[in-house]
Amino acid sequence: MADFATLDELKARLDWTLDADEERIATSALEDASDLARAYAGRDWTPASTAPRLVRTLVLKASKRYMNNPSGYTQSRAGDETLGWNDDAGENAGTVYFTRDEQAMLAELGGRKSGLISAEISAWNSVRRPVHAGLVPVDTPGGKAFPLFGEDGEPW
Template sequence: MANFATLDELKARLDWTLDADEERIATSALEDASDLAVYYVGRDWPDAASAPRLVRTLVLKACKRFMDNPSGYTQSRAGDETLGWNDSQGENAGTVYFTDDERKLLTEIGGRKPGLVSAQVSAWNSVRRPVSAGLVPVDKPGEKPFPMFGSDGEPW
């Protein structure tokens, strides 16, 4: 499985120059985001060039979000050194993750769309008989179905 983005592409999106330790973390983040993208899309591509560009963009966004805030802080103060987390990110705090909208895009790229599906159901070895609307079927051969209600076309 190939990474959908390179370290140089991620460096171009960041506002600072990475040191050796941050480069190692960024490389791992790219691998994690690529693995998650394959999971949500539901398929893999032989190389990153054959994948849609949107997959690469979403992987880079997730990695940039992680590199900007690797610990998942939601509150930070310089005075008294206050740091804080909350449950808004839940289990994703401090990890590489895709937002709900990004996950929805990835699943649609894979051809899976959420929603209701209607499927016709029938009994095993059953035979469907065409019946005109408003007529009750008769099981005797040769007999004409009789109307269930009065109509102008076929009075009782």
């Protein structure tokens, strides 16, 4: 599967020139981010060039976030070479990841919409009767439906 962004596009967003090892890591980050984008979107765009531009932007954003801090450090000190990290970043520390907002955007771009859905249900082998707005059906032969509520022109 093709990646949604190229190494050159990622290089253009970084503040330094990548060496050979960093290019290898960046290529892997783009692959991982593209795979995650497909998973969160719930679909694949084939070819990758048919994907919305926002998918490419999100893949580049996640890859750049990873390249800026591949080990997931949260503090650094130049003096005694103190580096530190904590669990605030959770399982995503030091990995390519999408934030919750980015995940929601990818899901929407893929056609997955969250929210409430109303589904009509009925009993097995039931017969549907026509419903007239504001009238209650009567089950006796020849019975006339009666109003459930008053109409504008005719009060109760």
